[in-house]
Amino acid sequence: MKRLREIIWRTRRTNASAQARGQVLGLVLLGLVVLLSAGCTVGPKYHPPMVQAPPAYKEAGDWKPAQPNDQNLGGSWWTIFQDPQLDALELQVNVSNQNLKAAEAQYQEARAALRYNRADYYPTVTAGPSATRTLISGNSPTSFTLAGATYNNFVLPFNLSYEADVWGRVRKTVESYREQAQASAADLATVNLSMHADLAVDYFQARSLDAEEQLLQSTVKEYEQALDLNESRFHGGVGSEVEVEQAKTQLQTTRAAAIDVGVLRAQFEHAVAILIGKPPAEFSLPPLPLTAPPPHIPVSVPSELLERRPDIAAAERRVASANAQIGVAKSAYYPLVDLAGSGGFQSGSITTLLSGPSGLWSVGLSAVGTIFDGGRRRALNDQARAAYDYQVAAYRENVLTGFQQVEDNLAAVRILENEAKVQDEAVAAAQRSLDLSITRYKGGVTSYLEVTIAQTAALANEVTQVNILGRRMANTVLLIQALGGGWDRSSLPDRPECCGKLASGSGN
Secondary structure: OOOHHHHHHHHHHHHHHHHHHHHHHHHHHHHHHHHHHOOOOOOOOOOOOOOOOOOOOOOHHHOOOHHHHHHOOOOOHHHHOOOOHHHHHHHHHHOOOOHHHHHHHHHHHHHHHHHHHHHHHOOOOOOOOOEEEEOOOOOOEEEEEOOOEEEEEEEEEEEEEEOOOOOOOOHHHHHHHHHHHHHHHHHHHHHHHHHHHHHHHHHHHHHHHHHHHHHHHHHHHHHHHHHHHHHHHHHHHHHHHHHHHHHHHHHHHHHHHHHHHHHHHHHHHHHHHOOOOHHHHHHHOOOOOOOOOOOOOOOHHHHHHHHHHHHHHHHEEEEHHHHHHHHHHHHHHHHHHEEEEEEEEEOHHHHOOOHHHEEEEEEEEEEEEOOOOOOOHHHHHHHHHHHHHHHHHHHHHHHHHHHHHHHHHHHHHHHHHHHHHHHHHHHHHHHHHHHHHHHHHOOOOOHHHHHHHHHHHHHHHHHHHHHHHHHHHHHHHHHHOOOOOOOOHHHHHOOOOOOHHHHOOOOO
């Protein structure tokens, strides 16, 4: 009976000791939960910077306002020009353009940085197993009882470390990187829009030069006939050699101008090749003279531009990121609260390593605060606020630049349309003048010099007419780009760390 009471007493003492350790661990974990639940996020709450948008565009004039059904041009905005050759080229930009691939890589880099910092939400667990065999020296001055002994030591430890986000430092850091990732997504959309717009501008410039070359070549044929006429008149004793040379000069000058067009035409063709990711030697752009006028582009109110331009959205996201960094800097005034724990198994025999008596563990909380740093934290806060002010100013400047670009291209499209109407009348008048001069010359009323002057004026006006059409097409593309190209702010990923590859279409 006495032996039984002794066993019961030892069992109770062992259980009490285990309960005590469990209570300590429970208190530690409870303290951690209380700290986390009572934690607060320091730093200013974010509000988008205020910007003043005019009620309407100054240069719009009597421009037809956009209707709800045609407000968004869509991702494939270039299809509004109804040009199959342009459509085929634009589709190759998303596949092979290297600037777009570089922007995509930067976006993936920003997503990876976000995931890296987001990992601070979770504890870090490490393991370092080891196995040693030790022989104690027979002449050891410290362990006479173990002198000459040999023993094994097998250890399977696990270590846990975790920073309790009491003051929101981790949350603000993740928030900052999330805004940076969204800004990078908007940068990708900006590059996408720019590459597609550059391709359309170069393409229409090449087509405008095709039209100019076609005009010059047809004029060359007319001048060849005029030269034949003058030579016949000269040989017939009616005309003079001077008139023959005047006609020849006019002909050769126009031939040279037609050849010169090829310089710029080749450069635009090479530019298109680079934009679709091909060496110029492997690409050829078939001639296609430009004839049709540009389509009408719907224009919304200026306030909606803030939601439709990816570069403005990127600037605003960087303001939000800088605001979060103020919270990160402010959290440096508060102590860091860390939870550290370790556990595992240790034994002198591998067969008993994972048994109960081989277990070991420890857990604890620590808080580290800075008492004196010579003004470093204050400087860090000042730096964060200055960075925020810089991003706010950059955002507002970006908005103003966006308004300017829309106004510039609205003015260009409107004025060039009016100029085209006047130029059409000038071309018609120059052609009538040329017809009259030819009639007068054939009737012997005037010299061929009058015809030459009329020919020069007619050709110059026709070339100007072609160039105006090319400029109208280019400025229409630039207007679409200034309006955001069909992109919308809702295209930004809410959780960049979770989504896959961002669609690169400008309207996505």
